[in-house]
Amino acid sequence: EIVLTQSPGTLSLSPGERATLSCRASQSVNSNHLAWYQQKPGQAPRLLFYEVSSRAAGIPDRFSGSGSGTDFTLTISRLEPDDFAVYYCHQFGASLPYTFGQGTNLEI
Amino acid sequence: VQLQESGPGLVRPSETLALTCTVSGGSISHYYWSWLRQSPGKGLEWIGYIHHTGTSNYNPSLKSRLTISVDTTKSQFSLKLASVTAADTAVYYCARGGWSLEDWGQGTLVTVSS
Numbered sequence: 741e742i743v744l745t746q747s748p749g750t751l752s753l754s755p756g757e758r759a760t761l762s763c764r765a766s767q768s769v770n771s772n773h774l775a776w777y778q779q780k781p782g783q784a785p786r787l788l789f790y791e792v793s794s795r796a797a798g799i800p801d802r803f804s805g806s807g808s809g810t811d812f813t814l815t816i817s818r819l820e821p822d823d824f825a826v827y828y829c830h831q832f833g834a835s836l837p838y839t840f841g842q843g844t845n846l847e848i
Numbered sequence: 849v850q851l852q853e854s855g856p857g858l859v860r861p862s863e864t865l866a867l868t869c870t871v872s873g874g875s876i877s878h879y880y881w882s883w884l885r886q887s888p889g890k891g892l893e894w895i896g897y898i899h900h901t902g903t904s905n906y907n908p909s910l911k912s913r914l915t916i917s918v919d920t921t922k923s924q925f926s927l928k929l930a931s932v933t934a935a936d937t938a939v940y941y942c943a944r945g946g947w948s949l950e951d952w953g954q955g956t957l958v959t960v961s962s
Contacts, residue, residue: 775948784941784955785892790948797950828892832947837907840892 742767744829744841751846759816761844763829768809770833776805776814780825824848849874851942851953859960865929869942876900876923880946883927887938897946932960
């Protein structure tokens with residue numbers, strides 16, 4: 741099983757600042773099959789990126805995804821109040837089960 | 849595409865948890881469809897996916913207790929998890945996609961308790 745470790749667990753920033761969230765895999769993620777999701781309290785997760793850096797529909801270009809192999813990054817260039825949420829990475833490579841990181845709580 | 853989970857919110861230990869996801873606004877025959885769950889103790893957990901052809905893949909840790917099926921005539925897919933315990937208490941989500949998950953239902957809380 742591929743374990744995804746996200747850091748930091750909690751990130752405290754202010755609107756207008758830049759956020760950098762990390763996701764590290766215990767093994768190389770096959771064919772860059774990694775996605776990022778945003779989740780707000782009481783809501784389902786929302787897809788931000790698939791295949792590491794392909795932005796999902798409606799996601800503003802303030803958000804960017806990068807990385808390969810075992811190290812991946814989600815960057816939010818200029819935080820807006822609506823961006824404060826929990827962010828998860830998710831791998832769906834060659835081996836089962838597909839797994840999620842434990843999440844990064846981005847708070848004001 | 850909109851998805852809506854339905855099913856009992858309370859299941860007795862050792863019984864079978866059964867949920868249905870109804871798909872609207874798009875054809876169930878065009879995509880893969882997934883089940884996931886989220887609990888405070890275990891975070892987000894992938895349960896499995898199915899295609900309208902019946903092709904499926906399950907989380908190995910649940911495989912012995914799990915059945916995912918699809919009914920294209922009703923635009924629904926379903927989850928059955930047998931022999932549940934308190935560890936199966938979670939919010940259960942259905943989603944569109946077999947890998948990255950593009951649309952999600954709102955989720956339904958299922959509590960396993962006597």
